[in-house]
Every structure is written in structure tokens, then in C-alpha cells.
Amino acid sequence: xxDALILPGHEWPQMQPGWVWLCGAGPGDPxxxxxxxxxxxxxxxVVIYDALVQDAILQWAPQAEHIxxxxxxxxxxxxxxxISLRLVDLARAGKRVLRLKGGDPFVFGRGGExxxxxxxxxxxxxxxxxxxxxxxxxxxxxxxxxxxxxNQSVTFVTGHDQTGEKPQSLDWHSISKASExxxxxxxxxxxxxxxxxxxxxxxxxxxxxxxVTTATTPDQQVLETTLGQIEADIAAAGLExxxxxxxxxxxxxxxxxxxxxxxxxxxxxxxxxxxxxxPAESA
Numbered sequence: 001x002x003d004a005l006i007l008p009g010h011e012w013p014q015m016q017p018g019w020v021w022l023c024g025a026g027p028g029d030p031x032x033x034x035x036x037x038x039x040x041x042x043x044x045x046v047v048i049y050d051a052l053v054q055d056a057i058l059q060w061a062p063q064a065e066h067i068x069x070x071x072x073x074x075x076x077x078x079x080x081x082x083i084s085l086r087l088v089d090l091a092r093a094g095k096r097v098l099r100l101k102g103g104d105p106f107v108f109g110r111g112g113e114x115x116x117x118x119x120x121x122x123x124x125x126x127x128x129x130x131x132x133x134x135x136x137x138x139x140x141x142x143x144x145x146x147x148x149x150x151n152q153s154v155t156f157v158t159g160h161d162q163t164g165e166k167p168q169s170l171d172w173h174s175i176s177k178a179s180e181x182x183x184x185x186x187x188x189x190x191x192x193x194x195x196x197x198x199x200x201x202x203x204x205x206x207x208x209x210x211x212v213t214t215a216t217t218p219d220q221q222v223l224e225t226t227l228g229q230i231e232a233d234i235a236a237a238g239l240e241x242x243x244x245x246x247x248x249x250x251x252x253x254x255x256x257x258x259x260x261x262x263x264x265x266x267x268x269x270x271x272x273x274x275x276x277x278x279p280a281e282s283a
Contacts, residue, residue, distance in 0.1 A: 005039035012036075013126070015043040020087050020097040020118050022111050024104040024130015025049070027137045029216035030056045036128045037100075044098035046090050048083070050109075052102030052242060054217070064098070080110060084117035091123040104132040108158050108185045134183040137215025137244045141222045142258035143251055149274050150250045151180035159187025159194060159245075166190040176201035181248030188243050192231040198247065203227055208251035213243040224251065249274065 004012045013036075015021060021040050026032035041047065041061040049058060051070025058066055069083045090097045105111025105127065118125050134156050135145055145154050155175055161167040175182060176198050187194055188211070199205055205228030213221045225233040227247060252273040258266070 004043055005035060007035070012039045015040060015096040015098075015126075016124075017045075017094045017096055018091050019124050019126065020091050020099055021126040021128060022099045022105045022115055023101070023128035024109075024111075024132075025053045025057055025100050025102055026131040027103055027133035027140070027216045028052065028054060028214065028220075029140070030054055032131050032136055032216060033057060034128065034130065037130065040098045040128060041100075043096055045095040047098045047100055048087065048090075049100040050102050053100050057100070061098070080113065084114045087114060087118060088121045088123055091118070092121075101130070102133070103136075104130040107132040107134065107156070133215050133242075133244050134185060137212050138183070138210070138246055140216045140220065140260065141210060141212045142254040142256075142260070143210055143212075143246055144253055144257065145181060145183060145246070145250065147250050147253060147274075149276060150253075151248060153179045154181040154183060154248075155179035156183045156185065157187075158185050159190050164189075166193050172197035173201040176203050181246065181250050184245040184247070186241070186243075187245045188234065188239070188241050191234065191245065195227050195230050199227060203247070205229075207247060208249055210246045210251040210254065211239060211243050212246070213239050213241070215242075215244055222254070224254065 004014050023037045023040050025037065038060060041057070044061055044064045046065045046067060047058065047061050048067045048069050087097060087099060099114060101109045101111055103109055115125050115127065138145055155178070157170060157175065158167060184194065205226060207227045209225050209227050209230050211223040211225070211230070211234060221239060223233060223237050223239060255270040255273040256268050
């Protein structure tokens with residue numbers, strides 16, 4: 001086993017045999033991993049990781065066995081119960097187990113289900129939060145999920161339920177009315193229905209929407225469109241999951257906050273995309 005992370009000014013936790021640490025790996029970029037996650041990677045005997053975890057992150061655990069347990073829509077995937085029970089078995093075998101999940105384990109990541117199963121079987125756990133793609137992925141695209149001139153609320157929803165269908169439990173009319181900005185995880189498969197529901201609930205067909213795929217990685221793509229055009233534009237662009245979809249006027253802020261575009265030498269498109277008629281620094 002590798003030693004725990006050694007940095008001044010902090011006592012880093014030691015991973016003990018028989019424990020499972022459920023850890024968020026962030027939205028993709030290895031640099032967005034937390035130090036607690038890195039500490040866990042350096043100590044684990046076994047790393048069970050999801051589809052969105054980058055290979056570069058796994059390289060920080062060369063001493064560990066790496067077990068793939070990814071779930072991708074429309075493709076053969078491990079069953080959730082089998083994953084949870086395998087964690088139990090590995091812990092009972094005295095392994096130091098790291099369950100590494102993309103984003104944050106408790107944000108549409110089934111981390112809560114896995115943690116519950118472990119506790120029910122008497123396995124001790126530690127939770128290590130991660131940066132969720134619904135926040136970090138949009139930030140990499142130059143889109144703030146909150147901006148005081150746009151929204152005082154943001155709603156995070158999933159685009160499909162346990163069956164893979166559009167969630168029937170979501171009241172899209174209430175969500176549309178109550179939240180200025182809506183961030184949709186795993187929503188590409190049902191985006192036509194979701195957009196239709198939001199428009200039927202009163203959202204404008206011209207409302208700005210952004211689709212960010214493989215966020216924070218070198219393969220990241222960003223599509224700026226509108227609620228009325230999103231289905232056709234996704235098809236025309238040939239975009240594929242994983243994706244985060246953001247609905248709201250905050251998407252317009254990408255015109256001035258596309259920091260990756262700036263780094264590539266691209267000019268800003270609009271210094272006042274919200275049309276406030278005043279410099280941002282005087283706000």
C-alpha cells in the first residue's frame with residue numbers, strides 16, 4: 001500500500017482494511033480531483049470506477065487493482081445490485097476499497113444507494129464529495145449556474161429515471177415556473193419531450209440553451225442553441241452523451257466568459273450579453 005498523502009498543515013485520513021470510501025472524481029479533468037480523493041487513490045487496494053473516470057486519474061493508483069463498473073445508456077452495463085454487493089465482498093475480504101464515481105457520488109450518481117447497502121451489511125464507509133458536472137462542467141464552458149442579474153434559483157434534474165424513460169415524477173410545469181435556470185443531467189435521449197414539456201409550461205422557444213458534452217476534457221464540445229431548436233441542433237452537430245444541458249439566460253454569459261476561447265485567441269462576442277446597459281464592474 002502507498003503512504004497517505006503528505007502535505008503540510010493537515011492530517012490526512014488513513015484508509016483502513018475493510019472500509020469503502022465513496023469518492024467523487026469530478027467532471028473529467030484530473031486537475032479537478034480533490035486532495036482527499038488523491039489521498040484515497042494512493043492508499044487503495046482496489047479501485048472500482050465508473051465510465052466517466054479518466055485513465056489519468058487511475059494512474060495515481062498504480063498499486064491498486066482497477067475494476068470497471070461503468071454504466072452507459074444503451075450499452076451493456078453492470079447491474080447496480082451486483083456493484084453494491086461486490087463492494088461488500090471486497091470490504092469483507094479486508095481490502096481497502098475506493099469506489100470512484102464521476103462528478104459527485106451523491107448527485108445523480110447512485111452513491112447514496114451504494115452507501116446504504118454497505119451500511120446495511122455492516123461495512124464502514126467514508127464519503128468524499130466531488131465537483132459535479134452540472135456546476136464544474138458548465139463553468140468550463142463559461143456558463144455560471146447562478147448570476148444575480150439572471151437567477152436566484154437553479155434546479156438540477158435528471159433526464160431519465162431507473163427505467164431509462166423520462167421521469168414521470170417530475171412536475172415540469174412547476175419546475176418551469178419556479179426556477180429561472182434548469183440544469184439537466186443525462187437528458188439527451190429525451191430532450192425533445194423535455195423541451196416540449198418546458199415550452200408547454202410557458203418557457204419561450206427562444207430561451208437560450210447550452211449542451212456541454214464530455215465536459216472539462218480535451219473532447220469537450222459546447223452547443224449554444226434555443227429551446228425550440230435544441231433537438232434539431234443536437235442532431236445536426238452529431239453530439240453524443242455524456243452531456244449536461246442548461247436552460248436559462250445565464251447561457252448568454254458564455255459570450256463574455258468563454259475563458260477557453262480566450263486562451264485560444266478567440267475574441268469576445270458581447271461585453272454585455274444580458275443587455276443591462278452598464279459595465280459589469282459597476283454592478
